[in-house]
Amino acid sequence: MNLCLRPRILKTSLISNLCRFSTTAPEITEQSEPVFIDTDDALAREAEIEKKRNKSRLSEAHYNTIHGRKPYETPKCIAHLTVKYNRKMYGKYGSASGVNPSLCWPSKEDIQEKLEYEAVAYPFTIKEMMETAAKKKRDAQLAIEKREQELAVKFEKLAIWKKELQDRIAKKAAEVQAAKAKKERLVEEVRRHFGFKLDPRDERFQEMLAKREKEQKKQEKQARKEARENKMIAQIQQKSLNIDAN
Structure with missing residues (x-):
């Protein structure tokens, strides 16, 4: 570009910029009227903006x-x-x-209702409740002492009870052994009755065994009856002797 043309170009650019920022409106000589803002609308807009700011979706x-x-x-x-x-x-x-x-x-109604509730729920005074608690404590202590005494007495009798238990066990074992021996004797009697070896499961053997058992029970019953009669007679005779002695 020719250097002699540069001032002319700069002058033309400056004039165009001045024209762009200029205005053709008449000059304002009077002050414009005041603008009033509606407060409710402003608050509503602010609330709407605040609502849009909430991105949590809560x-x-x-x-x-x-x-x-x-x-x-x-x-x-x-x-x-x-x-x-x-x-x-x-x-x-x-x-x-x-x-x-x-x-x-x-309120007065609440206070009255509370007083009525406490009168029903807690009818006793503090002194009465303390006395009741003390009595319960004494009763519990007496119950514990009584239980301990009972356990002490039972512990002293433990040796006697153990001996009684052992005697009952021995008696039961003796009864079982006696029943077993009696059964064996009856079986042997049935075998001698037939005079030959017979299977115990045989029907004839079972019939004869049942018959022998029935006879044995009858004899034992009769023996017990006679023993009771002899005992009664002995008691009567003893009473007679005591009466005569007096």
């Missing part, structure tokens, strides 16, 4: 709870109108909950 209650605020600004159900719920909100969020602190004090 419900309103959960979102407020996480950020340390009251779950619901307005009641959503009947439970939110109860005194218990409002006391809970005030206890957790304080004055930020918007709850009147006077709700935290019990």
